[in-house]
Amino acid sequence: MHTEAIDPPGVQWLRVSPKYVTVRLVEWAIGNVVMLAFLSLPLIFVLLGWWRWPPLWLAITVPAVMLVLALWRLVLIPRQVRAIGYAERDDDLLIRRGIFFQRTMVVPYGRMQYVDVAVGPVERSLGLCTLKLHTASAGTNAQLPGLPSAEGARLREQLSARGEARLAGL
Amino acid sequence: MSLESSPTESLPGKPEPAVDGPWNRVHPASPFVRGWVALAAVGFFFGRDAFERMLQGRDFLDPNLSGRVPWLLAGGAAVLLLTVGGFILSWYFTRYQVAAGYVRVNTGFLFKQQRQARLDRVQAIDIVQPLLARIFGLAELKFEVADAGESAVRLAYLPLDQAKQLRATILARAAGAVSGPETAEEIPEAPEHVVLSVPPSRLIGSLLLSEQTIGILAGAAVVVVVSVLTQNQTLFLALIPGVLGIGAAYWNSFNKGYNFTAAISPDGIRLRYGLLDTQAQTLPPGRIQALMVTQPPLWRIFGWYRMHVNVAGYGVSGSSEGAARTMLLPVGMKSDVLRMMSLVLPDPGVEDPERVFTAGLDGISSVGAESTPGDGFITTPRRARLLAPLGWRRNGFFATRTALLIRSGRWWHTLVMVPHQRTQSMALHQGPWARRFGVADLVLHTTAGPVSPRVFQAGVEQAVELFDQQAARAREARKRQTSEQWLAQVAPQSPEVAATIPAQPAQQQQLADPTQAQTSPQQEDRHDG
Known part of the structure; x- marks a missing residue:
């Protein structure tokens, strides 16, 4: 993937596993199917003649709009996953994400308070994990989802070691 | 701090054996001062019945009561005894100790809790006196380490002198001035020099001209118009509850801001x-993570500003207590702001700090600013003026050698300052509109608090450059930070404070010559803990 405008020049991004698309698809399916089913209830009730309000057009429009939005998000998922990237520099870790709303974050190793590795059920079945970095700031919402387990473990060890070497107070 | 008395004892060359201080208890009256609400509630509960009876012109006591009196008395006595017994037990089992590197507090008799707070992690230390405690001459000591939310150590209540003594001890040990086995009694309080105070008239004026008032006036206008239109x-x-609430809010602000005094030690x-409840905060040097100066539109008439800080451990300003702290x-006035700035950031990192801070507070770049950067602040490029039609000439940033200054707001003037070595992490944000106009936002992450530094709509090239440079600057600043102990790094503001500085034992080798510490600002921020 080409480097976006807000990325620092000369950074070689590492990508997360393409298998992470599956995780996102499962999440998408669970979220949207429930949502759509719920929003379609009025339509069903109106069609069955149990409800007089809302009018039929409204009962159709709301779930239809939701469906279109959901499908659009579905189409975006592979690109979003490809947009997630990270780069280990000498003193800090760069993390980027997003296509429309892009974010590039730098987390200095010395600032890391602890590193989490979380694995959900879908991720586990695919051999993936999510790495979370915590600093003293709650604003540091640094997550790296969809890392292969081995890479996640390596990164965790690496980050902890580097963090220890450069540990600074607050 | 035992600065003059025993400098030899605390020289780093002679490590003293870590002897822990004795275990102490808080003042015996403290559970009653703390629990007076519970006692008052019990009193209110029983008293209300009798009072209502009297108002209705009936007997003071319920006539049916006579048969049940012994039971009621016994029950009441039991409740009272249990409460008082609980108070005494909780007092007995609350003990604290100042050890070599730690403060330890034990509480609880059924569920015991042992808390240990590292002294070199102390972020701030407060002495709080609620009205009732003040009447009894008691005070609460709050001790914050870097953990948002709960105070690490709360000692309620100690006699005021003892609380001050303990504060001095903790600060002296945290600063590294004292490492030996001195007991609390031997450490005198550090001398201080009053820097500024806020007269009550200005406080009242500021409250009357605050955003709150504008909101109230707008709300009142709406109500009047609606009532005229509907003739209702x-x-x-x-509105009565609303008025009461507003009155309470004003009173709260007045009560908290009354007699505000800042001093340096x-x-x-x-x-x-504080008016009724008084509070004394101590912010050790270099513990301020970020600083914000704001000016609501009406305050511009008198040239007033207010300042907020982020301190790790103070947490979010959701509660009124947090907001005050x-x-x-x-x-x-601006002179006060500049003075406070110089306390927070002894080395501003520029040659003419006053001009730069003034530009940050009130400055606005001229229309053709892109070619001629007048005040040094790099503002939103002209191409993005549609994104921020009011603020584009105001939004800007300026990096000194020691801190990043971010200004924003055309009407609500805001200046945010983040010292480089306090930057936790950073992120560049760019949404679809911003990309269209070739701008990006830079967010600096600091600890929880009212200040959330964000450079709005900087040109992409400048933003990326700043992002890169800022990462490097923060890295450099962190490398220079060698110790958590902040000894002898505050630029003294007065002769009497300055006189104490050479007496302090040299903790770091760089500071072997005390005059050098005062003349070279670079030297000072080297151990900005």
């Missing part, structure tokens, strides 16, 4: 304020 006067009755910045200056 009962609407005003519905080798321990750090001392803030004192993160206030560095409730209202002040």
